[in-house]
Amino acid sequence: MENKGYKKGINRREFLQTGAKLTAAGIFAGLGTSRLLAAVGNGPMENPVERITLNNGVKMPVLGFGTLYLNDAVGTNCVADAISLGYRLIDTATIYNNEEAVGAGIKRSGIDRKELFVTSKVWVEDSGYEKAKKAFETSLNKLQLDYLDLYLIHRPRGDVKGSWKAMEELYKEGKIKAIGVSNFTPEQIKNLMADSTVKPTVNQIETHAFFQQPGDLEFLKDNDIKMEAWSPFAQGRNGMFMNEKLAEIGKKYNKTNAQVCLRWHYQRGIVTIPRTSQKAHMQENLNIFDFELSGSDMKTISKLDLNVTQFPEWE
Numbered sequence: 001m002e003n004k005g006y007k008k009g010i011n012r013r014e015f016l017q018t019g020a021k022l023t024a025a026g027i028f029a030g031l032g033t034s035r036l037l038a039a040v041g042n043g044p045m046e047n048p049v050e051r052i053t054l055n056n057g058v059k060m061p062v063l064g065f066g067t068l069y070l071n072d073a074v075g076t077n078c079v080a081d082a083i084s085l086g087y088r089l090i091d092t093a094t095i096y097n098n099e100e101a102v103g104a105g106i107k108r109s110g111i112d113r114k115e116l117f118v119t120s121k122v123w124v125e126d127s128g129y130e131k132a133k134k135a136f137e138t139s140l141n142k143l144q145l146d147y148l149d150l151y152l153i154h155r156p157r158g159d160v161k162g163s164w165k166a167m168e169e170l171y172k173e174g175k176i177k178a179i180g181v182s183n184f185t186p187e188q189i190k191n192l193m194a195d196s197t198v199k200p201t202v203n204q205i206e207t208h209a210f211f212q213q214p215g216d217l218e219f220l221k222d223n224d225i226k227m228e229a230w231s232p233f234a235q236g237r238n239g240m241f242m243n244e245k246l247a248e249i250g251k252k253y254n255k256t257n258a259q260v261c262l263r264w265h266y267q268r269g270i271v272t273i274p275r276t277s278q279k280a281h282m283q284e285n286l287n288i289f290d291f292e293l294s295g296s297d298m299k300t301i302s303k304l305d306l307n308v309t310q311f312p313e314w315e
């Protein structure tokens with residue numbers, strides 16, 4: 001993955017080694033990651049989450065914070081905490097009914113808007129040119145923002161092409177920095193691209209150790225569209241956090257199942273947006289950049305694929 005944003009004079013290897021040493025010393029547990037970097041003298045508030053470049057040149061963090069089910073005061077607190085710890089990508093959607101709470105969390109964090117990468121999604125009932133434009137403005141107002149970094153068609157249902165036309169216009173007006181899709185198959189993406197002037201930058205789909213989607217990943221890579229994993233832990237279904245194979249691998253690196261999962265996604269070139277309501281888990285999930293899974297560990301994880309959704313109720 002592209003590695004930009006590290007301060008001059010420290011290369012990626014040194015950066016990771018410094019992080020590893022500090023983690024071993026237990027410092028990481030007590031500090032937010034940005035503050036951690038400030039503490040080791042690497043300059044003002046460098047962020048440890050590298051950014052990849054989307055096909056339109058926009059930079060997107062490789063790891064972000066999911067907000068499904070994080071509503072009201074809990075949502076606000078979690079978003080503010082996540083930002084304070086170093087998360088810069090925040091993923092929400094109209095259907096989560098929490099854009100106001102997320103916006104309040106962003107505001108409370110006091111972060112410079114330019115540092116953040118905020119994603120929302122247009123829901124099925126709002127599909128179509130007029131409705132999608134209105135839904136976008138509503139999302140923006142609820143989030144108290146004047147632009148979005150990424151806006152996605154949440155599901156490939158309804159008037160997808162009408163929504164896309166609206167999004168293309170909003171993109172060209174600068175109100176959205178990048179547009180993309182979610183839950184689209186390669187065929188549906190090809191169909192959309194055949195009729196559009198702006199190529200999707202991202203496809204956000206269900207991806208985790210039990211549903212690895214290698215065909216979709218290959219298609220997306222071939223077309224320079226970034227794959228973003230939703231439910232990177234499958235919400236813990238099928239015993240993800242207790243899985244023995246993942247635990248065996250984690251033991252070698254002194255990492256948890258959650259960290260092994262996120263690192264595996266990262267090494268496959270996939271952006272992840274894990275969700276947690278616990279500050280300790282927020283820190284844990286950020287701490288995946290100081291180790292590297294070996295080729296044989298990657299292979300072991302690839303064998304966990306059940307090739308079936310863990311969310312049949314959403315099909």
Ligand SMILES: NC(=O)c1ccc[n+]([C@@H]2O[C@H](COP(=O)([O-])OP(=O)(O)OC[C@H]3O[C@@H](n4cnc5c(N)ncnc54)[C@H](OP(=O)(O)O)[C@@H]3O)[C@@H](O)[C@H]2O)c1
Pocket residue numbers: 065066067068069091092154182183204205229230231232233234235236241258259273274275276277278281282284285
């Ligand atoms: N586009 C779509 O259709 C779509 C669909 C689903 C989700 N999404 C997006 O993807 C995001 C992530 O997916 P998700 O929320 O479904 O689930 P997820 O991130 O796979 O899993 C969340 C669960 O993992 C637990 N967890 C997190 N970190 C942990 C850790 N280090 N150790 C142990 N448990 C941990 C959380 O519990 P605790 O709170 O106790 O930590 C929570 O129960 C969503 O929040 C949403 O933004 C998009």
